[in-house]
Structures are given as structure tokens and as C-alpha cells.
Amino acid sequence: MEAARLHEYTDDMTEGLTIDEVDRPAVSGSDDVIVEVEGAGWCQTDNHIIEGMWTEYVPQELPLTLGHENAGTVVETGEDVEIVSAGDPVICHPVQTCGTCRPCRLGETMHCENSAFNGLTHDGGFAEYLHTSERAVIPLPSGVEPIDIAPHADAGITAYHAAKKAVGELNPGDHAVVIGVGGLGHIGLQCLNAMSAAQITAVDLKESALNLADGYGADHLVNPSEADVPAEIEAITDGTGAAQVLDFVGADVTTSYAPDITAGGGDHHIIGYGGHVHEPSQSLVNGEFSFVGNIVGRYAELQELVALVEQGDVDLHTSRYELDDVNTVAEKLEHGEIDGRAVITP
Ligand SMILES: [Zn+2]
Ligand SMILES: [Zn+2]
Secondary structure (H helix, E strand, C coil), rough: CCCECCCCCCHHHHHHHEECCCCCCCCCCCCCCEEEEEEEECCCHCCCCCCCCCCCCCCCCCCCCCEEEEEEEEEECCCCHHHCCCCCCEECEEEEECCCCCHHHCCCCHHCCEEECCCCECCCCCEEEEEEEEHHHEECCCCCEEEEEEEEHHHHHHHHHHHHHHHCCCCCCCEEEEEECCCCCHHHHHHHCCCCCCCCEEEEECCHHHHHHHCCCCCCCEEECCCCCHHHHHHHCCCCCEEEEECCCCCHHHHHHHHEEEEEEEEEECCCCCCCCCCCHHHHHHHEEEEEECCCCCCHHHHHHHHHCCCCCCCCCCCEHHHHHHHHHHHHHHCCCCCCEEEEEE
């Protein structure tokens, strides 16, 4: 089968991956599931993996097939698999877990001590077939197509995970700010809108992203190229600040907003990454606000997101590309030329 693989770390996105002919994965364990990939979302994290940014954090062996936002149809299952069988459409949680370590017992999928992460530590879904396990697949309800839902396997669940934490702290009358209405932000915004009564302000440099935010229920729109973000948030919130900030950019400039825009006791959630947090410790003491990290989400949260999608509460803005186009997609994303999410169709 064909697979888009990383052979060498590079900053040049035009030649990041090569299309290789590799063996089709086969069932080897009793709980294995082989999925014919119909859609695989391209993520900013794929660019970061190509750049080698993950080597400090996870063991990685090259060549590696990237692609962690996968959905498709089950073609083969191990003898003990019960929740799916050949022909079933599924979305694949990117992390294959052991099920027996303490984090797994607590439902903390992301902190499994014996995990494999598709497209990061294990061959992913920019290929015709994906090797995964029963604990990682979620059967799709009828009417939800794999190709349409694929990016929710990571972009969606990550946005949902942060939005769910924020919603738990948002009361009616409170304000939330969504910074960056791109691949993840446009999903996070809809999750907030579906699950809370808070007033939502969307912040983005691109007018097209702000228009998208407007359509997805943002109450206020702020463009940092035209307005001072802290001053705008102060005016919108009558000086109290935002109880919850979802930062889908995670650049130095966006994390620096926190002391000025986060309400006392509030949270500035870091979801996008690449920059640093450099705020004075005194600002955290005075404001008693927190920076909160977010990585992907639990298996159960992906089930909840699938329910929101089935109910029509979360729409996914996507464009489709062939497997051969992977480097074009990486290059376009690098230059901010992709609205919503690019989906590779192997
Ligand atoms: Zn991703
Ligand atoms: Zn585990």
C-alpha cells in the first residue's frame, strides 16, 4: 500500500514526506483492528513532527508514517474484538492504550503508561490502512461519514477537552475568549456555544476566520491587527475580564494577554503551542489565574464529541486532498493558507 512517510527531520515543508510503497498492516494481536483509512486530518502537529519538535518528548523511529486524525472502515479484526467487525465505520482515537495501568483505570487515555500514538510513535493514517486496537476505535452512528469526521480524532477531541474543562467553570453572565479560530479553534468555539451560556469573544488576525466565528455563535469579534486585544476585552467584559480563555495559538504574544484579559481566578488554557509563557509570577499571584495545559482528550470525550456531531451541534470546516498532496498541504498550513481543516483521502 502507499503511505506518506517521514525519513528525515526538516524545516522545509515542500519535501517533508515521501510516498512509499509499504506492506499493508495485518492483525497480529487478538485485540487488533485494521482500518481502511477514508480520511486523515492534517494537523499543525504534523508540521511540528516533521521539524523534529517532538523528539525531546517521545521516542520516535524513522521512517514513520504520519497521520493521527483518522477515520475509515474496519477491514479486519483480532479474534477477541467485540465492539466492531469488518465493514463498520469508525473514528480512531489517536492513542492506543493498555487498559490496565492506573491512568487507564482512571479513564486518563492520554496518560497511559504503555501507549502507542498513531503518526507520532506508531505508523499513522496517511496511508491506505491503519493498524490500531479495539480500545481506540469508536463506531460511528449512521449518517456520520468517516471522511467528514476524521479531524475530530485529534483536532476535535483536543478542542472539546479544553472546552469541557472551561464549561465547568463558566456560569451564565461569564465571558469566554477563543484565541485563534483555525482548525481547532472553530471546533472549540462551537463546543463552548453548545455547552455553555457564556458570552464568547473570538480573536483572530484573519477576517475569514472571524466571519467563520460569527457564523458559529461568537458574540464579539476582535482582530488584533486593528484593535488592542486587552482594551477590547476590558470593554466587552466591563472590566472583569474573561473567566476562561482558550488559546488555540499558544504563541508568546497570545500567552502574554493572560494577565490583562483573564478574570480573577480564571484560566488561560494553552492548546496551541510553539511559543513560551513569560509572565511575571506576581501577575499570577495578584490575579490568581492559572495557565492550564491541554493535550488531546479521553476516549470517553471523543464519544461525547461524536454525540455532539450527530446532534448537529458541531460542524467541521474541511477541504480534501489526495495522499500525493501531503507536502503541498504542509506548505500551505505553514503559511496560514488553509481555512478550517485539510483532510487527506488516502
Ligand atoms: Zn492533530
Ligand atoms: Zn494504560
